[in-house]
Amino acid sequence: MTVGDGRMEAFRSEVGDSGAVCVRGGATRWGVGGGSAGAREVSAPVGIMALEPAEMTVMVGAGTTLTELAGELAVHGLEVGMDGPQGSTVGGALAVGRSALRRRRVGQIADVLLQADCVGADGVAFTAGGPTVKNVTGYDLCRLLVGSLGTLALVGRVILRTRPVPVCSVWLAGEVEPDLVLEATYRPASVLWDGARTSVLLEGHGADVDQMVETLARLGLVPAEAPVLAPGRGRWSGLLPDGGVLEVGSGVVHQPDDSGPPIVSEGVLNLAARMRASFDPSGRLNPGRDPYSRAA
Amino acid sequence: MRDLVAALDPERVQVDDVARRLYSRDASVLRGGRAGVICFPVTTAEVSACVVAAVAHGRDFVARGAGTGLAGGAVPCDEPVMIVLTRMDRILEVDESRRLAWVEPGVVNLDLSRHLGGTGLHFAPDPSSQQSCTIGGNVANNSGGPHCLLYGVTSAHVLAVEVVLPDGEVVVLGNEEGDSVGYDLRGAFVGGEGTLGIATRICVRLTEDPPEVATLLLDFMSVGAAAETVSAIIAAGMIPAALEMMDQQVVEAVEPFVNAGYPTDAAAVLIVELDGQPAGVADEIRRIRELASTHGARSVRVAADEGERERIWKGRKSAFGAIAVIKPDYYLNDTVIPRTKLAEVVERIYEIVEEQDLIVMNVFHAGDGNLHPLLLFDAREEGVMERVLAAGEEIVRVSVDAGGVLSGEHGIGLEKKRFMSLQFSPADLEAQSRLRAAFDPDGRANPAKVLPSGASCGHVTSLGRLPEGTWV
Numbered sequence: 001m002t003v004g005d006g007r008m009e010a011f012r013s014e015v016g017d018s019g020a021v022c023v024r025g026g027a028t029r030w031g032v033g034g035g036s037a038g039a040r041e042v043s044a045p046v047g048i049m050a051l052e053p054a055e056m057t058v059m060v061g062a063g064t065t066l067t068e069l070a071g072e073l074a075v076h077g078l079e080v081g082m083d084g085p086q087g088s089t090v091g092g093a094l095a096v097g098r099s100a101l102r103r104r105r106v107g108q109i110a111d112v113l114l115q116a117d118c119v120g121a122d123g124v125a126f127t128a129g130g131p132t133v134k135n136v137t138g139y140d141l142c143r144l145l146v147g148s149l150g151t152l153a154l155v156g157r158v159i160l161r162t163r164p165v166p167v168c169s170v171w172l173a174g175e176v177e178p179d180l181v182l183e184a185t186y187r188p189a190s191v192l193w194d195g196a197r198t199s200v201l202l203e204g205h206g207a208d209v210d211q212m213v214e215t216l217a218r219l220g221l222v223p224a225e226a227p228v229l230a231p232g233r234g235r236w237s238g239l240l241p242d243g244g245v246l247e248v249g250s251g252v253v254h255q256p257d258d259s260g261p262p263i264v265s266e267g268v269l270n271l272a273a274r275m276r277a278s279f280d281p282s283g284r285l286n287p288g289r290d291p292y293s294r295a296a
Numbered sequence: 297m298r299d300l301v302a303a304l305d306p307e308r309v310q311v312d313d314v315a316r317r318l319y320s321r322d323a324s325v326l327r328g329g330r331a332g333v334i335c336f337p338v339t340t341a342e343v344s345a346c347v348v349a350a351v352a353h354g355r356d357f358v359a360r361g362a363g364t365g366l367a368g369g370a371v372p373c374d375e376p377v378m379i380v381l382t383r384m385d386r387i388l389e390v391d392e393s394r395r396l397a398w399v400e401p402g403v404v405n406l407d408l409s410r411h412l413g414g415t416g417l418h419f420a421p422d423p424s425s426q427q428s429c430t431i432g433g434n435v436a437n438n439s440g441g442p443h444c445l446l447y448g449v450t451s452a453h454v455l456a457v458e459v460v461l462p463d464g465e466v467v468v469l470g471n472e473e474g475d476s477v478g479y480d481l482r483g484a485f486v487g488g489e490g491t492l493g494i495a496t497r498i499c500v501r502l503t504e505d506p507p508e509v510a511t512l513l514l515d516f517m518s519v520g521a522a523a524e525t526v527s528a529i530i531a532a533g534m535i536p537a538a539l540e541m542m543d544q545q546v547v548e549a550v551e552p553f554v555n556a557g558y559p560t561d562a563a564a565v566l567i568v569e570l571d572g573q574p575a576g577v578a579d580e581i582r583r584i585r586e587l588a589s590t591h592g593a594r595s596v597r598v599a600a601d602e603g604e605r606e607r608i609w610k611g612r613k614s615a616f617g618a619i620a621v622i623k624p625d626y627y628l629n630d631t632v633i634p635r636t637k638l639a640e641v642v643e644r645i646y647e648i649v650e651e652q653d654l655i656v657m658n659v660f661h662a663g664d665g666n667l668h669p670l671l672l673f674d675a676r677e678e679g680v681m682e683r684v685l686a687a688g689e690e691i692v693r694v695s696v697d698a699g700g701v702l703s704g705e706h707g708i709g710l711e712k713k714r715f716m717s718l719q720f721s722p723a724d725l726e727a728q729s730r731l732r733a734a735f736d737p738d739g740r741a742n743p744a745k746v747l748p749s750g751a752s753c754g755h756v757t758s759l760g761r762l763p764e765g766t767w768v
Contacts, residue, residue, distance in 0.1 A: 054531035143483025164533035207575030251473025
């Protein structure tokens with residue numbers, strides 16, 4: 001049920017019910033899946049609308065930057081399992097749908113979104129999901145929206161699952177096979193491999209992290225700066241491209257450029273086309289973008 | 297029928313009255329279903345052939361696993377072709393280093409974790425019916441369980457699904473790596489209650505066994521104090537692996553059975569399970585002891601060994617068996633409310649039940665606000681069904697009014713579709729029907745379920761008993 005909020009109504013009216021339209025967030029990944037193709041640009045509401053530490057949820061305008069949200073949550077020792085380039089917005093990160101680098105600990109981005117207040121292609125506001133941390137009521141529209149690049153509906157306001165910030169976190173790196181690092185650790189937040197060096201992010205209680213640091217030191221891993229990763233995305237195919245870094249366990253390769261379209265079967269593409277047509281029969285939402293034209 | 301026999305073999309196509317009666321119901325209280333021909337395919341190609349044959353003859357089809365669902369999701373309405381997947385029960389591949397497994401839909405949930413014994417890995421979703429429910433059913437219902445508080449419900453543990461779509465086409469949604477390419481059609485499919493197609497192979501994520509596990513039993517002189525402690529634990533930034541509440545009625549009923557040492561004079565007890573690495577777990581035990589004492593806990597007991605841990609959990613899991621001595625019949629509800637409203641809503645549930653002159657026992661996943669009020673009654677008593685249904689409906693209304701949702705883990709099925717408009721506006725429901733229509737434009741897959749706009753199944757109304765051995 002959509003809670004009455006002037007900002008959502010203004011957003012709905014801005015989107016309207018005709019003409020090509022897209023939402024502009026921080027535009028940090030504006031080219032992913034295509035571009036705006038001259039569609040009219042609108043902005044989603046900005047600001048934190050309700051922060052409930054005892055519920056571990058936060059209601060936030062989709063136009064809010066990840067940095068602003070992180071700052072507010074940090075006051076309460078909380079975070080959301082999302083990341084993105086400096087200036088990214090909550091709505092943008094959800095639309096692009098790339099899971100956080102720390103996904104092994106914080107989970108996939110699709111699991112962060114609990115409720116989304118949207119405007120459909122017909123200009124009518126609707127709500128996907130629900131405000132509680134557990135919910136199997138009806139179809140899982142939230143998961144469908146994450147990574148859809150705004151082609152199914154435009155998201156104005158969301159409720160996200162928050163989680164406690166880890167007490168202690170440390171990056172280590174060394175010339176070791178990633179499998180050995182995985183065997184020697186419990187739920188590392190991230191494991192990266194550049195073909196020679198493995199970097200690992202350990203999180204948890206101080207004494208537990210110290211214990212793992214000690215174990216990994218024997219394998220030759222030493223404390224290191226957080227790695228700086230190339231902006232592009234590709235998918236693991238068994239070989240690392242030049243300058244590529246594999247996120248072990250996710251199949252994502254961080255590389256200088258986005259690689260070509262991944263192989264998706266015709267059956268899946270047909271289903272996806274039916275999905276897009278079902279939500280947006282006239283093709284007015286982000287007409288320049290195709291979620292299947294991007295790398296990862 | 298002839299097409300189905302040709303596609304499978306005569307032994308695996310049944311139409312006798314006994315089979316049709318057996319497959320006309322599931323573990324829900326809903327009665328009156330009518331099964332058509334019942335098929336037992338063993339390959340993806342056979343499932344596809346069943347779907348194609350059903351649709352070619354203008355029949356609907358309903359997929360079914362072990363039939364342990366509690367919302368009537370597998371109850372057939374107008375003699376559909378029943379596609380029973382329990383014979384597709386092979387564990388196809390376990391990749392320990394990548395922590396994933398490919399399984400067929402008929403694999404029983406607990407069998408997968410048993411199969412993984414010794415690898416240091418397990419399948420995290422642990423619905424109460426895990427000894428008999430299938431992983432295909434878990435995918436259909438996006439099943440939960442006590443340990444989903446920390447680890448997430450089934451959707452977080454399904455990487456990819458091979459699906460026979462309602463036109464018979466076979467597609468693989470998702471991929472072994474997890475992050476979706478294009479639309480997250482895998483995420484849309486999980487929890488579809490069999491209305492979007494049929495899962496024929498499932499790639500599940502495996503979870504590392506935690507090196508340290510601690511189980512705590514806290515007891516309180518009021519439900520309110522227990523509920524406030526739940527909120528305080530979460531607000532303090534701790535997410536236990538499981539956080540369960542049982543009220544006095546439950547404790548009194550189960551203690552004689554399990555001798556877990558539950559204090560039978562307590563108004564409520566909490567079972568808190570913490571897992572992870574030793575120092576983190578020890579620190580959380582210390583913090584929970586402190587919070588418990590400031591919130592009025594009478595005692596905090598930490599299980600000393602595996603035997604004591606098992607006894608504490610056994611009591612939690614025995615609630616259903618134990619209540620049979622109180623009343624012969626029961627109706628179980630499943631709603632979720634904001635955790636901070638627990639005390640208030642549970643209090644209201646006691647009032648509702650009192651008004652309807654029934655008995656209620658509350659045993660539930662408190663950590664995520666997932667209520668499971670269990671209404672006890674004797675079906676032989678005249679007019680009792682009306683009172684049970686009235687109380688059930690009022691509990692749903694109170695939960696939604698408190699900012700909650702209709703279901704946390706049982707799904708909508710037939711049971712709750714009439715309540716969908718309490719939570720969703722017509723536009724919300726329209727958006728959901730758009731998702732369904734993309735998968736199943738002709739409405740052949742398990743129709744009359746989930747959305748109130750679907751076909752009716754009006755003859756399925758009566759209530760019956762839950763099977764023995766079920767817990768919630």
